[in-house]
Amino acid sequence: MCPYCQSVNADGALVCASCARDIAVPVTLIAERDDLLRKRDELRDELKRARSEIEAIMLRRKSH
Template identity: 75%
Template sequence: MKCPYCQSGNLEGALICASCGRDVAVPATLIAERDDLLRKRDALRAELRQAREEMEAIMQRRKSR
């Protein structure tokens, strides 16, 4: 895992960066929250993509009249 501060490599699961000594541990609850937010973001992106496609189809039908 890379240190978010100094970008040096650390062992997976490290609590403190071996290079700069800063805290690099991330609580499991934050990881779960991040994963949930990423899933929601992906769902919203898919919904937005579908809405754009529907709008484009509507605009194409209007132009072909």
């Protein structure tokens, strides 16, 4: 499926048969995307832990 014109193309097509735009995604870009998604998930987890720590500190302050 072409991401630009939504035409159906043959499996493994590098160029859309309808609009002639490049539709192949280089392996290096896929690897970079996967790495960025992994880093994003790690940062989300770190942010979640930091929020929990802040919440715990705030609760301790209220109880004193």
